[in-house]
Amino acid sequence: MTTKALKLKELAKGEDRFAHGHRMCAGCGAPIVVKQVLMATDYPIIAANATGCLEVSSCIQQFTAWKIPWMHSAFENAAATISGIEAMYRSLVKQGKLEDKNVKFIAFGGDGGTYDIGFQALSGAMERGHDMMYICYDNGAYMNTGIQRSSATPFGADTTTCPAGDVIPGKLQNRKDLTRIMAAHGIPYVAQASPANWMDLMKKVQKAFEIKGPKFMNVIAPCNRGWRSRTDDAIALAKLAFETCYWPLYEIENGITKITAKPKEKKPLVDFLKPQGRFKHMFAPGNEYLLEQAQAYVDAQWERLQKEAAFWGEE
Amino acid sequence: MGKIVAVTGNEACAYALKQINPDVCAAYPITPATDLMQRFSGYVSNGQVDTELVLVESEHSAMSACIGAAAAGGRVATATSSQGLALMWEMLYIAAGTRLPIVMPLVNRALSAPLNIHGDHSDGMGARDTGWIQIYSENAQEAYDNLVQSFRIAEHLEIRVPAMVCMDGFIVSHSIERVEYIDDADVKNFVGKFQAVHPLLDLEHPKSYGPLILTDLYHEYKRAQHEVMTKVPGVVLEVAAEFEKMTGRKYGLFEEYRLEDAEIAIVVMSSAAGTTKDIIDQYREKGVKVGLLKPRMFRPFPFTQIAEALKHVNAIAVLDRADSFGGYGPLFSEIAGAVMSMDHKPAMINKIFGLGGRDYLPEQAEQVINELIKISETGKVGAIKEYIGVRE
Numbered sequence: 039m040t041t042k043a044l045k046l047k048e049l050a051k052g053e054d055r056f057a058h059g060h061r062m063c064a065g066c067g068a069p070i071v072v073k074q075v076l077m078a079t080d081y082p083i084i085a086a087n088a089t090g091c092l093e094v095s096s097c098i099q100q101f102t103a104w105k106i107p108w109m110h111s112a113f114e115n116a117a118a119t120i121s122g123i124e125a126m127y128r129s130l131v132k133q134g135k136l137e138d139k140n141v142k143f144i145a146f147g148g149d150g151g152t153y154d155i156g157f158q159a160l161s162g163a164m165e166r167g168h169d170m171m172y173i174c175y176d177n178g179a180y181m182n183t184g185i186q187r188s189s190a191t192p193f194g195a196d197t198t199t200c201p202a203g204d205v206i207p208g209k210l211q212n213r214k215d216l217t218r219i220m221a222a223h224g225i226p227y228v229a230q231a232s233p234a235n236w237m238d239l240m241k242k243v244q245k246a247f248e249i250k251g252p253k254f255m256n257v258i259a260p261c262n263r264g265w266r267s268r269t270d271d272a273i274a275l276a277k278l279a280f281e282t283c284y285w286p287l288y289e290i291e292n293g294i295t296k297i298t299a300k301p302k303e304k305k306p307l308v309d310f311l312k313p314q315g316r317f318k319h320m321f322a323p324g325n326e327y328l329l330e331q332a333q334a335y336v337d338a339q340w341e342r343l344q345k346e347a348a349f350w351g352e353e
Numbered sequence: 354m355g356k357i358v359a360v361t362g363n364e365a366c367a368y369a370l371k372q373i374n375p376d377v378c379a380a381y382p383i384t385p386a387t388d389l390m391q392r393f394s395g396y397v398s399n400g401q402v403d404t405e406l407v408l409v410e411s412e413h414s415a416m417s418a419c420i421g422a423a424a425a426g427g428r429v430a431t432a433t434s435s436q437g438l439a440l441m442w443e444m445l446y447i448a449a450g451t452r453l454p455i456v457m458p459l460v461n462r463a464l465s466a467p468l469n470i471h472g473d474h475s476d477g478m479g480a481r482d483t484g485w486i487q488i489y490s491e492n493a494q495e496a497y498d499n500l501v502q503s504f505r506i507a508e509h510l511e512i513r514v515p516a517m518v519c520m521d522g523f524i525v526s527h528s529i530e531r532v533e534y535i536d537d538a539d540v541k542n543f544v545g546k547f548q549a550v551h552p553l554l555d556l557e558h559p560k561s562y563g564p565l566i567l568t569d570l571y572h573e574y575k576r577a578q579h580e581v582m583t584k585v586p587g588v589v590l591e592v593a594a595e596f597e598k599m600t601g602r603k604y605g606l607f608e609e610y611r612l613e614d615a616e617i618a619i620v621v622m623s624s625a626a627g628t629t630k631d632i633i634d635q636y637r638e639k640g641v642k643v644g645l646l647k648p649r650m651f652r653p654f655p656f657t658q659i660a661e662a663l664k665h666v667n668a669i670a671v672l673d674r675a676d677s678f679g680g681y682g683p684l685f686s687e688i689a690g691a692v693m694s695m696d697h698k699p700a701m702i703n704k705i706f707g708l709g710g711r712d713y714l715p716e717q718a719e720q721v722i723n724e725l726i727k728i729s730e731t732g733k734v735g736a737i738k739e740y741i742g743v744r745e
Binding site for chain 1: 376403410417424443447553
């Protein structure tokens, strides 16, 4: 199969494999991510889904938004579930019981189901080398259960389990750098993407599908409920995440790090934090140190990423 | 007739899996079930089966991968024990609720704490309410035979319910016994081709598995699961009848041993039934009318059939190799449930025995029979629930 041309006009004519009528919140980033991923390719896809916003809102009772074969079984096991589906496919094809149609296998999980409770199953599936792609839609907290902190929650954020109080000013820890941890598995392809840079995201999906073996993509998915932001600013915030280098766009292909898009001018982190109510307390007088600390972490991470890419001559 | 071999319970079950040749197995090692999948891995490495073996990083993932594989549309098996089953607990309900016919030998072992690797039924009893069929085996031959039958039972188109085939850890899993294997071709023919129902791999007819269903229909789904369990005994007997035709070995929902004219009875499952039968023979020689009932199918529990089989006895001792702390032993509760429907209610006592692999000795069976004789004569029951074989 040839790689599909990424032209807006053509893409708009394609079949929507994630249908309208799902019950995600208005302005949610996650379904945009799913649509972009599915739109990037014409390969047949089978998906597994961790329990979470995307899952509970896309298949309710006799209604489903999925026009592809799809399975949800539990919260912490999307990677293990898809690995079983993929293993059955390989088994039946090998035995001649099923025709090989070059099916692609995807697991979708939120950051809670990926960084935290599903981390072991994810790590195991990646190590086993299944021909699958895991896509984390990272909205930085347990949004489905009501905005509890996860290990993907950024430093300083106010969540319902790390509320900004008189003594504790929101989340005290930095995010877990899951993309790098997945790269450390030595799998052939790892990438970080954003729905604001849709062309970059879809190219990554296309590239990943041409690679045999386990792939991981971490995609930022703004959540207006949890981020305490305007309903219609998901893409604007994803763009700011990129422009402030809070969410750099890069890939690690066979161990080689490449920054796939760089902002023309690196904006200060406050541009990303300011429109979000979850960081409001950081702007209160006396809390300047929180902003400085958050900026310092982003700077250090960006610095390291640039050095890594430079090392490979892929800056 | 198949060949006669001297093998352990694990070896016999691994051999049954080789003959059945599942499409996918996903497994994680745990004592004393490790040896079973280890042997099966050898068949995979030597190309003696077509199975894709997925060696996962936990039992939770083992059952999750089995669920994915079964939904994809093929024959799936795994094996586990004790803590492994406990870790699977969440996924056991999902396998049953999704009606996926996964088959799993369960090598019964004690649950921690304290840590103990030896046989008792705590693990299986903890999975009692998961919606799985549970079949318990007395020895390696039964474990082998039950495993072969369980694929037919689980995959039966009228039920599609996962099944676990239980055998006592070490006592059966690691003891070498005489086992009669069925010919490969006969097993293959008996088990038949896997029939997929709504497979995920059917790209032309995409299916969504695992919906969210709240107050409006969840209750009805669960009733459907209850109703399907009522069909299981019929399927188990139908498969057993066919199995008997092939092998000459007879299986029912439970086994009755010298029960027909018994005045007192012992109810016990799995390997302890063997020891008990020997002691019953000794008492029979002395003229004591004692018999045994050994449940084979614990889930669904055949209440009415068991009530019928026990209706003429005066006193029953139920021996549980597991405890429900603060309650009666789980088998006792079921037998009490069966007795409830009888006009003439026998006296009942509950003995907890053999936890963590503590030997079940002939003296313990004698002690229980002596107590039953006394109860039968006097009509007086002392303690209803009591531990036996305890070091004081």
